[in-house]
Amino acid sequence: MSNIENLKSFDPFADTGDDETELTNYIHIRIQQRNGRKTLTTVQGLPDEYDLKKILKVIKKDFACNGNIVKDEELGEVIQLQGDQRLKVMEFMVEALGVKKKNIKIHGF
Amino acid sequence: MSAEELGFDPSIKKKKKSKDVAPVSADSETTTVASTEDDDLFSGLKKKKKKSKDKKDTSEEPSADVTDDLSESFEGMKLKKKKKKKVVAADIDEFEKQLQDAGIDESIVNETSKKSDLIPYSQLLDRFYGILKEKNPELAGGQQQKLKIPPPEVLRDGNKKTIFANVQQISQVLQRNPSHLIQYLFAELGTSGSIDGEQRLIIKGRFQSKNIEGVLRRYIQEYVICRTCKSMNTELKREAANRLHFIVCKACGSTKSVTSIRTGFTANVGAMKKKRV
Numbered sequence: 001m002s003n004i005e006n007l008k009s010f011d012p013f014a015d016t017g018d019d020e021t022e023l024t025n026y027i028h029i030r031i032q033q034r035n036g037r038k039t040l041t042t043v044q045g046l047p048d049e050y051d052l053k054k055i056l057k058v059i060k061k062d063f064a065c066n067g068n069i070v071k072d073e074e075l076g077e078v079i080q081l082q083g084d085q086r087l088k089v090m091e092f093m094v095e096a097l098g099v100k101k102k103n104i105k106i107h108g109f
Numbered sequence: 110m111s112a113e114e115l116g117f118d119p120s121i122k123k124k125k126k127s128k129d130v131a132p133v134s135a136d137s138e139t140t141t142v143a144s145t146e147d148d149d150l151f152s153g154l155k156k157k158k159k160k161s162k163d164k165k166d167t168s169e170e171p172s173a174d175v176t177d178d179l180s181e182s183f184e185g186m187k188l189k190k191k192k193k194k195k196v197v198a199a200d201i202d203e204f205e206k207q208l209q210d211a212g213i214d215e216s217i218v219n220e221t222s223k224k225s226d227l228i229p230y231s232q233l234l235d236r237f238y239g240i241l242k243e244k245n246p247e248l249a250g251g252q253q254q255k256l257k258i259p260p261p262e263v264l265r266d267g268n269k270k271t272i273f274a275n276v277q278q279i280s281q282v283l284q285r286n287p288s289h290l291i292q293y294l295f296a297e298l299g300t301s302g303s304i305d306g307e308q309r310l311i312i313k314g315r316f317q318s319k320n321i322e323g324v325l326r327r328y329i330q331e332y333v334i335c336r337t338c339k340s341m342n343t344e345l346k347r348e349a350a351n352r353l354h355f356i357v358c359k360a361c362g363s364t365k366s367v368t369s370i371r372t373g374f375t376a377n378v379g380a381m382k383k384k385r386v
């Protein structure tokens with residue numbers, strides 16, 4: 001406890017992070033309708049340093065849903081999950097992966 | 110809510126001041142007529158006079174002469190009136206004296222007369238807002254200026270499609286190209302669709318009115334509302350040079366770049382199904 005929080009100088013010109021330039025780092029969570037009332041959740045834009053296979057394994061167990069990884073030429077690897085898992089996925093990423101909430105964008109209805 | 114508190118009508122204040130001074134000035138004019146016997150009577154009559162002669166008093170010039178004995182402070186003219194009244198109003202005077210003894214003194218009487226001169230606060234406020242609305246409607250709440258967005262009319266078309274009937278109307282209210290709004294809707298809902306003969310939007314998939322409303326709300330947040338002044342009176346312009354879209358506010362003139370609509374990843378539902386089988 002040597003450094004006192006209060007004494008940290010505040011730089012008003014520091015990058016706040018909500019600049020358009022950071023847009024590419026967004027993690028997009030989307031939902032799609034399948035046949036009937038069934039839905040599909042896709043997670044796009046996870047940084048490369050994460051092991052998607054491991055994440056998928058944990059998610060599948062935690063959410064009790066099936067899922068798979070799809071490779072997209074432009075967008076990289078995308079996790080697909082059955083059902084509407086958007087809120088759960090966001091919570092998981094914030095808590096388990098330490099992703100900042102402002103970097104996650106939830107789409108859909 | 111007295112005049113002093115509001116600090117509004119200076120004329121009322123002046124009147125009150127001159128009222129206090131007037132009897133003193135009268136004193137200098139009348140030295141002979143006033144008699145000591147009248148003392149008691151005058152003290153009773155004072156109230157009456159003040160009420161009836163408010164206007165006269167204000168017209169009199171205040172003098173620097175300060176005398177505390179108010180009972181001797183009346184003009185001959187006033188006295189005459191009083192003397193006439195003296196006989197008739199003797200009983201009333203006594204009654205008033207009793208009132209005074211009971212603690213109902215001049216100040217209260219004065220206040221009531223002041224109140225009748227005051228314009229009620231609510232009336233003044235109404236007047237103020239009336240003028241403001243007339244001359245500067247934007248400042249007066251600005252509620253009339255607020256855009257009214259009609260709720261989306263969402264119908265079911267069979268089992269697999271949804272009709273968004275008033276896309277055209279809504280995009281018109283938002284001053285946006287319908288195709289831009291439709292593009293956003295498709296991207297967010299992760300689906301596709303078409304426009305039918307009645308200019309209605311047919312969306313693949315089943316959506317409820319509240320779903321569409323939520324997406325619409327996000328569209329407005331992202332592509333309509335001015336970030337600076339929160340006005341919805343904006344335009345979406347495309348800069349040819351850098352191929353960026355800008356919100357141009359018609360209310361405050363600010364511009365802000367907006368992201369282009371990106372569909373992102375869409376799973377090929379049919380292919381996935383095939384794979385599984």
Ligand SMILES: [Zn+2]
Binds near residue numbers: 336360362
């Ligand atoms: Zn503006």
